[in-house]
Amino acid sequence: MDIAQEVERQLQIIEKNAETLLPREELAQKLARSLTTGKPLRVKLGIDPSAPELTLGHAVVLRKLRQFQDLGHLAVLVVGDFTARIGDPSGRSKTREPLSPEEIAENMKTYREQAFRILDPSRTEVRYNSEWLGKLTFADILVLSSRYTVARMLEREDFAKRFQEGSPISIMEFLYPLAQAYDSVAVEADVELGGSDQRFNLLVGRDIQEAYGQEPQVILTMPLLIGTDGVRKMSKSWGNYIAISEPPEEQFGKLMAIPDELMSQYFRLLTDIDWEEVAHLHPKEAKKKLAWTVVASLHGVEEAEKAQAHFERVFEEERPPEVLPEVKIGHLLDQEEKVPVVELLVASGLVASKSEARRLLSQGGVWLDGVKLPADQDRVRVKNGMILRVGRRRFARLVL
Numbered sequence: 001m002d003i004a005q006e007v008e009r010q011l012q013i014i015e016k017n018a019e020t021l022l023p024r025e026e027l028a029q030k031l032a033r034s035l036t037t038g039k040p041l042r043v044k045l046g047i048d049p050s051a052p053e054l055t056l057g058h059a060v061v062l063r064k065l066r067q068f069q070d071l072g073h074l075a076v077l078v079v080g081d082f083t084a085r086i087g088d089p090s091g092r093s094k095t096r097e098p099l100s101p102e103e104i105a106e107n108m109k110t111y112r113e114q115a116f117r118i119l120d121p122s123r124t125e126v127r128y129n130s131e132w133l134g135k136l137t138f139a140d141i142l143v144l145s146s147r148y149t150v151a152r153m154l155e156r157e158d159f160a161k162r163f164q165e166g167s168p169i170s171i172m173e174f175l176y177p178l179a180q181a182y183d184s185v186a187v188e189a190d191v192e193l194g195g196s197d198q199r200f201n202l203l204v205g206r207d208i209q210e211a212y213g214q215e216p217q218v219i220l221t222m223p224l225l226i227g228t229d230g231v232r233k234m235s236k237s238w239g240n241y242i243a244i245s246e247p248p249e250e251q252f253g254k255l256m257a258i259p260d261e262l263m264s265q266y267f268r269l270l271t272d273i274d275w276e277e278v279a280h281l282h283p284k285e286a287k288k289k290l291a292w293t294v295v296a297s298l299h300g301v302e303e304a305e306k307a308q309a310h311f312e313r314v315f316e317e318e319r320p321p322e323v324l325p326e327v328k329i330g331h332l333l334d335q336e337e338k339v340p341v342v343e344l345l346v347a348s349g350l351v352a353s354k355s356e357a358r359r360l361l362s363q364g365g366v367w368l369d370g371v372k373l374p375a376d377q378d379r380v381r382v383k384n385g386m387i388l389r390v391g392r393r394r395f396a397r398l399v400l
Contacts, residue, residue, distance in 0.1 A: 003035050003036065004032075006035055007028050007035065010031050013071065014068070017064075017222070017223070017268050017269060019222060020196070020199060020219065021219075022218065023218065026216075026218050027191065030191070034072075040073040041073040041190040042074050042076050042191075043068040043075055043076065043190065043191045043192075043193065044078060044191065044193070045061055045062070045076070045192070045193045046080055046180060046183055047078070047079060048079075048083055048084040049079060049084050049104050049107035049111060050099065050107065051236040052107045052109070053114070053241075053244070054111065055234050055241040056270060056294070057225040057233065057234035058244065059225075059270060060222050060223070060225050061193050061194065062115060062119060063118060063269075063270070064193055065077075065118075066120065069120045069123040074124075075119055075120075075125070076125045077124055077125070077126045077127070079111055079127070079128050079129070081104050081105075081128045081129065082128075082179070083179050083180060086098065086173070086175060087099070087173075110245065113245070114244045114245050117244055117299075118244075118298075125187075129179070131186075132186040133182065145174075147178075147207070148177075148178060148207065148208070150174070153174050153177070155200075156200045159173075177204040178204065180201045181205040181207070182208060184205040184209055184217055188214065189205070190215075190217060191217055191218045192218075192220070194220075195223075196222065196223055198221060199219065199221050202217075203219060205217055205219070225266070225270075228240045228241070228242065228254055228257065228258050230259035230262055248295045248298075248299045248303040248307040249307045249311070251295050251298070251299075252291045252292070252304075252311050255287065255295075256284075256287050256288070256291050256311060256315075263287065263290060264279070266294075267290055270290075270297075271290065271293045273293060278290075288308065288311075291307070291311075292307075295307050314392070314393060315392060315393070320395045321395060324387065324396060326399050327349065327397070327399065328399045329347055329382065329399070329400065337381055339380060340378065341357070341377050341378060341379065342361070344398075345357035345366065345388075345390065348390075348398075349396070350394040350395075350396055360390055360391065361373060361375055361377065365391050366390055367388070367390075368389075369386045370387075370389075382398055385398065
């Protein structure tokens with residue numbers, strides 16, 4: 001094997017669609033050493049359990065981590081059960097509310113299962129940073145904090161902005177990048193991955209590793225995936241996310257609803273399909289290919305086929321799904337076998353409140369057995385087995 005050629009091949013795969021790779025020459029050296037010695041690189045990704053679901057935003061860096069695995073390297077997935085108590089200040093305009101240990105434990109219950117939808121378990125080392133951060137003494141923290149200066153911390157854009165505006169910055173927030181950096185020391189990371197908003201934290205990791213006598217890690221950042229609103233990064237906080245573990249039909253439908261201008265980014269960051277191969281397609285057909293590919297990668301080909309068939313049946317042919325939830329509404333019937341429409345909608349579970357029911361009715365968004373109900377409809381006669389539809393995607397079968 002020509003080591004120089006293999007190094008260049010791996011670099012091209014690693015660099016594809018990445019935003020930052022620093023320093024490239026150091027990664028080339030690490031790859032050459034790995035190929036010579038047969039010892040895989042330790043490639044770290046840290047994820048704090050700030051929410052119970054990983055999103056397609058996480059999938060972007062998980063996919064890049066999987067590429068390292070496919071090249072023969074070891075993924076080190078660090079679940080930040082300790083750093084979640086602080087909360088990552090990246091991109092924040094104010095201090096995060098800390099999570100309780102109970103919330104953290106609940107959030108991370110299924111992180112391994114979700115991550116392994118993308119990662120190869122046989123090439124993954126899962127670690128929890130409470131393993132080492134929880135054992136640090138106050139003296140240890142003093143030593144760690146002495147390795148970095150306040151001036152350097154204030155070079156960070158979000159900290160600098162808050163300092164200039166006079167917004168509070170807690171000392172605890174300064175400790176977050178140091179804690180994340182110490183993770184790299186603890187797992188002896190050769191490379192650390194993260195979103196573009198993690199660049200500062202990853203660079204701190206290089207400095208702290210050197211301070212503890214280790215060779216500094218190479219950093220690789222990926223672009224932040226824009227959420228389904230087409231405006232802000234995908235985040236549970238903004239409600240513009242698609243979860244890795246949500247049902248295939250939901251994933252497919254949400255991907256079909258993204259703005260057209262997001263398609264090139266989604267193809268680049270969530271699939272192995274080059275955008276140029278599909279750019280000529282009609283937007284709907286391109287989105288179907290995107291949705292099918294993403295769902296298949298997370299749930300399998302069979303589930304992707306079912307999800308596409310469901311979408312086409314419900315949204316293109318405007319027919320009800322093959323399987324419908326059943327709702328008992330016999331208690332709402334009057335002597336004429338009629339029910340109040342608003343109460344029917346609430347009882348069906350398809351709307352959250354009477355006010356939402358009235359709004360949808362006034363907008364012409366309610367159908368009973370394919371017939372649109374008038375905006376002023378007060379009561380309606382129902383029969384066993386009728387299908388109630390609200391909006392485009394919510395259905396229920398009525399049982400008396």
